[in-house]
Amino acid sequence: DGGITQSPKYLFRKEGQNVTLSCEQNLNHDAMYWYRQDPGQGLRLIYYSQIVNDFQKGDIAEGYSVSREKKESFPLTVTSAQKNPTAFYLCASSMPPAGRDQFFGPGTRLTVL
């Protein structure tokens, strides 16, 4: 079955540590996205990638980094520079152009201890 997988489902981090969240898709989609969700708020765009080896900052990229070495994979690193990293992180993919459906993974809940 085609879809998006994210791992781990729950992640705990000590302050000052970098952590990497995994996102893999087998939908053959060109575009991939990372969103952050905080309680009672909508989703905010962190980074996006329209094609392999290219990615761009979204609205809240500070303290995060990504890579896109393969079409199927778009890992997100939450660095120690991110001031308030505790949140629910969602990865999505779509096939351009704009207006096409975005498919979401199950999410990773990151908690900073």
Place this chain on the structure above:
Amino acid sequence: GDSVTQMEGPVTLSEEAFLTINCTYTATGYPSLFWYVQYPGEGLQLLLKATKADDKGSNKGFEATYRKETTSFHLEKGSVQVSDSAVYFCALSDPLDTGRRALTFGSGTRLQVQP
């Protein structure tokens, strides 16, 4: 910039009641409009969509009509079930956004259906 405004929740209904969740938008172009649903602890699932004015999206008894004149895309269901309890997000995709091609989301509306 583009924005989506949803009614605040939670919305609490009894089973078999009629549901309306309001959504209005602001966009520079003629966006595509979406409703996503999120069950506890899960990612978002596409519920329905509409890509042009007067289109009606429908799925699992839910409906929403793209109203360009009122810039609205309200979600409705005639008879809700306990299993419909979730958070509902209205979103848009602006075709003029040829760079990001990301979705702009509303803040979400939590629906609680009581037996």
